[in-house]
Amino acid sequence: MFKKILIANRGEIALRIIRTCKEMGIKTVAVYSTADAESLHVRFADEAVCIGPPASSESYLKMSNIMAAAEITNADAIHPGYGFLSENSKFSKMCAEHDIKFIGASPEMIDRMGDKASAKATMKEAGVPCVPGSDGIIEDFESCQKIAIETGYPVMLKATAGGGGKGMRAVWKEEELKKGWDDARQEAKASFGNDGMYMEKLIEEPRHIEIQIVGDSYGKACHLSERDCSIQRRHQKLTEETPSPFMTKPLRKKMGEAAVNAAEFIKYEGAGTIEFLVDKHRNFYFMEMNTRIQVEHPITEQVIDFDLIQEQILVAAGVPISGKNYMPKLHSIECRINAEDPFNDFRPSPGRITTLHSPGGHGVRLDTHVYADYVIPPYYDSMIAKLITTAQTREEAINKMKRALDEFVIEGIKTTIPFHRQLMDHPDYLAGNYTTKFMEDFKMIEK
Template sequence: MAQKFNKILIANRGEIALRIIRTCREMGIKTVAIYSTADRESLHVRFADEAVCIGPPASADSYLSIPKIMAAVEITNADAVHPGYGFLSENADFAEICQDYGIKFIGPRPEHIRTMGDKITAKDTMIRAGVPVVPGDGTLLKSAEDGMQRAETMGYPVMIKATAGGGGKGMRIVKRKEDFVNAWNSARAEAKASFGNDGIYMEKYIVQPRHIEIQVVGDQYGNVVHLSERDCSVQRRHQKLLEECPSPFMTDDLRERMGEAAIQAGKAINYEGVGTVEFLVDADRNFYFMEMNTRIQVEHPVTEESIDHDLIKEQIKVAYGEKLSGMNYLPKGHVIECRINAEDPWNDFRPSPGKITSFHSSKGHGVRVDTHVYAGYTVSPYYDSMIAKLIVRAPTRAEAITKMERALDEFIVEGIKTTVPFHQWLLRQNDFRDGNFDTGWLGKQELPRN
């Protein structure tokens, strides 16, 4: 067995930091929490073996400050860094700095992050690997006129996308020529503001797509396995709200083909670590590579509960050199995850920071809650609005929906608005219960108003 780490610094906050701490403790590995002054009372600070304040609330001055994080690594003698998700988790420069200083970055190598982080490079890599991709050559558009000429050849609708994009930023659907210039200008402006890069490329827009992703793990010896799928099609403005496994749209044949394609994707770059290959699937169950996230994802508990496997533990074991067993996994029963955000769903999902005056999380058989909040905790306006993930597991999808309805009824948060009422509304919709939805379904629904 390879030498395990003595101490891992967690370059993140909130529920994912707490999630990593729990696995490290079970593995006998000490942990270091970093925190901004806004997170002084966060549970990840309390439960880590050590904690280092790295700056004021603004992310640029704390959780995104590589010099401050590396200083915390040095003063605590940590021998590895776990980046969680978001922040620096897909920052190749950070991974490279860790590597240069002899600190293990628990994630892929810097070249993997760079290859899959740039949409055009990633697409070219997948084409060479034989993985199906969305039609479109992936080259940067030179101008709006260039884009319109290509769109005429490709056929509308098309999707213009930021090459450095993520989280739905810099993406626009263009259904007709007359709308192209406005979409081009707004996508470039958003991409420049979000990523410092206004490069734009174009793909054929897949009508009524499902967003289905395959969880993969690769070791340091060239082995890659897949751990089944997650359906993330319930989205608002390209942001995931609910995830489930197995997908109600999935067939055994489709799972086998998508799983094999995801393994091809991982092997094409000699991928090391836990990652997710994301696909769009059309109404005829043709699937197309969309992107690869080279990190643990928010929705990883769906896979953990579906196959009874600790993905954080797998990440750490791969990082210190253990070999994979070589087995792919199939889902057992049905798992649903609802993201509970500090937002007012009936007021255009407006953020709702503030002090939580009362908090009661759901319990019972087959119910899991990943959260860092508690009664008295203040939700900061500086960070992502997610305060909890509510996950249920049951033998069938119908039973999982019923269990989630019960769990949502028991989930009490007072003092702020949350998305609990939205999820209660969602589970009552016939289209959702019948599995009849795609990534654009929610945008066509009339939500209740305050």
């Protein structure tokens, strides 16, 4: 087992990893930018090393600084959390070269699954249903026109190096294709330095449902059921739940088997998530694979009583998994609390928290790194907390979430708490009747 793990991340996920390490008797090293000197992950780690100024490019993305921190503290493993370097093959390779275990996917696996075109080709080989479309990167606009006709409108143009909704355009008819092609390529080039595009059939009334998997170094994999992540804004998830209200037992069995087959086919090691689009007829299609822990992993932990961070560490240390698939025993919902103003187009709201009162009670979990008098820096993702409620049924979990949101007081900044409170009263959400298009018609009500 590892003696000391450096956490190459910040905020709530860094604190989350530190907690599990402490419970396992493993020493921890926090790294931080000058903007995060007062963050809780810095206070609670056994050691802390400043790795640079506020800008991510000079701190949390600066591989040489992180490796230097690992070497001077004698860390024998690095946990990257999510975001930043968690799916960076160069960093995974650098760790291996320095004889430090990267608690995540191998460089080859990250490259194979990180490029969307190559991931889709791999999944087809594994027998996983994929969305109809191009077989790889589209060479030119003439090819794009031909593939669109073969696939059938509407289609979705996507950047092969994309993420976070960048370099994507929906095209509903042929006359719109040229503008969509030019706009998507231009955005992809600006965002990723790569304007390679591929095309997929646009799935109507889609649900975004993902399957959590874990694979070990002996070729065995299992799944830990699904999460419904369909409530999104600009392709960013706002809330998640498990089990999905759209799921049936036969569909869970089919999607779970497909995810496990895919993981074993590629000999995947570690925790990962296979994301699917599910249409209104409950046909499911592979979308992408995340080779890291997900932001929304706590709801899976809650419904099956399982520590996913601990499992990541055990698998990285060479411990075999049980191979057993897990089914949800309870219902769990996560609301991502962001420092944003939902009444003002979700505009970021960094600044000092003057008052903080955290919700509590049976079945309420709060993952956060903030506290009263903490200053939220403007340099990073705006998520400041994850509020999770768990109960026997979906209705009970929603009622518990309403109560917890009413108790959750954050003053000094704007947050998305009012949005989530209104969402929990929305008739379509209450009925489980929502798709990834839900937020297009959602309007905040001033109270």
